[in-house]
Amino acid sequence: MLRAACSAFDELGYDLATTREIGERAGVDPALIARYFDSKEGLFIASIAYVAEDEAEVDLETAVPYLLGRWDEHGHNPISRALASLGLSEEMRRRVAAVIAEWLQRQLGDELAARGVADAAMRAELIVAIAVGIAITRANGTLEALAAADREEVLAALAPAIECLLAPPGA
Amino acid sequence: MLRAACSAFDELGYDLATTREIGERAGVDPALIARYFDSKEGLFIASIAYVAEDEAEVDLETAVPYLLGRWDEHGHNPISRALASLGLSEEMRRRVAAVIAEWLQRQLGDELAARGVADAAMRAELIVAIAVGIAITRANGTLEALAAADREEVLAALAPAIECLLAPPGA
DNA sequence: AAGCGATGTCATCAACCGTTGACAAGAATA
DNA sequence: TATTCTTGTCAACGGTTGATGACATCGCTT
Numbered sequence: 001m002l003r004a005a006c007s008a009f010d011e012l013g014y015d016l017a018t019t020r021e022i023g024e025r026a027g028v029d030p031a032l033i034a035r036y037f038d039s040k041e042g043l044f045i046a047s048i049a050y051v052a053e054d055e056a057e058v059d060l061e062t063a064v065p066y067l068l069g070r071w072d073e074h075g076h077n078p079i080s081r082a083l084a085s086l087g088l089s090e091e092m093r094r095r096v097a098a099v100i101a102e103w104l105q106r107q108l109g110d111e112l113a114a115r116g117v118a119d120a121a122m123r124a125e126l127i128v129a130i131a132v133g134i135a136i137t138r139a140n141g142t143l144e145a146l147a148a149a150d151r152e153e154v155l156a157a158l159a160p161a162i163e164c165l166l167a168p169p170g171a
Numbered sequence: 172m173l174r175a176a177c178s179a180f181d182e183l184g185y186d187l188a189t190t191r192e193i194g195e196r197a198g199v200d201p202a203l204i205a206r207y208f209d210s211k212e213g214l215f216i217a218s219i220a221y222v223a224e225d226e227a228e229v230d231l232e233t234a235v236p237y238l239l240g241r242w243d244e245h246g247h248n249p250i251s252r253a254l255a256s257l258g259l260s261e262e263m264r265r266r267v268a269a270v271i272a273e274w275l276q277r278q279l280g281d282e283l284a285a286r287g288v289a290d291a292a293m294r295a296e297l298i299v300a301i302a303v304g305i306a307i308t309r310a311n312g313t314l315e316a317l318a319a320a321d322r323e324e325v326l327a328a329l330a331p332a333i334e335c336l337l338a339p340p341g342a
Numbered sequence: 343a344a345g346c347g348a349t350g351t352c353a354t355c356a357a358c359c360g361t362t363g364a365c366a367a368g369a370a371t372a
Numbered sequence: 373t374a375t376t377c378t379t380g381t382c383a384a385c386g387g388t389t390g391a392t393g394a395c396a397t398c399g400c401t402t
Binding site for chain 1: 182183184186187252253254255256257258259264267268271272290292293294295296297299300301302303304305307308309310311312313314315316317320324325328329331332333334335336
Binding site: 028029032035 | 379381382
């Protein structure tokens with residue numbers, strides 16, 4: 001059921017992923033959502049925590065390929081859609097922000113700090129924001145050449161830019 | 172009324188910007204939306220065309236600062252939110268894609284082609300996607316350090332990366 | 343003044359949303 | 373076997389959405 005929720009949230013976004021749709025995907029009654037997770041918002045928060053469990057270890061250069069690989073195609077990750085959503089409740093926003101912040105701190109924070117870049121946190125989040133923008137526009141197809149391209153092409157074009165972002169002139 | 176629709180679509184996104192909310196912002200009855208624009212979707216398409224009218228001329232290096240300046244704060248531009256939306260109807264998707272494609276072709280296409288970069292269209296759209304990701308995450312506050320930063324800081328950190336994206340090693 | 347199209351308001355509709363509580367079926371316990 | 377707890381289904385509710393059609397009101401023309 002968590003799996004069904006993740007796929008629905010990923011493909012449709014929070015608002016359009018109705019409880020009935022999720023229930024149908026999971027093969028159960030929509031009322032079970034309210035029973036087990038209190039509410040649709042509770043299910044969403046649980047989904048975030050669920051996918052946040054198994055995040056791999058990456059370093060800075062491979063962060064964008066990693067995130068894009070997780071978000072781009074196989075479509076079971078509601079986090080990228082939450083990052084690109086506007087109507088989040090304060091509770092949901094806090095939860096998503098905490099998951100991302102913790103992951104960044106654990107995986108990338110000290111590496112960036114070791115490089116001596118002053119605004120390390122902002123640059124790390126900038127990488128996430130870039131991945132979000134690419135993932136969401138590729139998903140909805142509004143940027144047609146980008147959506148049609150292979151992920152490898154996109155990553156190849158992006159790689160030197162990420163490098164420049166992480167190794168600014170002053171460092 | 173178009174102005175009210177743009178601000179509502181921008182702040183709330185397409186789904187959450189209800190006809191009643193838009194009507195209240197414009198100081199008129201929600202039923203006028205159906206009368207003048209046939210439907211809410213018609214109003215959205217009209218809003219897209221409305222803001223697409225006065226797009227300035229920019230070159231490649233200043234495209235991201237320009238887009239971020241238009242999308243980041245003053246909040247009357249539904250295009251960035253459309254680019255980050257998932258539930259777009261096929262008609263809406265086509266319209267948004269056409270507006271962006273035309274703008275890119277007119278402003279950036281030949282400049283990129285002149286540089287001899289093979290996958291020019293994809294790289295140009297990549298710039299738009301990056302701006303979308305930054306604008307949307309700054310708007311919803313899920314990336315807290317990025318949302319708290321000044322736009323100038325963000326652009327300063329981003330500038331060399333954009334340069335690398337536009338002038339790849341092979342060029 | 344009489345007629346009339348344009349402009350905007352109001353009550354209302356059907357559809358859909360998330361959520362609830364009553365209830366059935368089965369396992370577990372005694 | 374009788375009871376209780378768990379697990380799931382079902383119909384229904386109140387609320388909200390986009391859209392509709394009847395109605396008022398104003399300005400213009402003749």
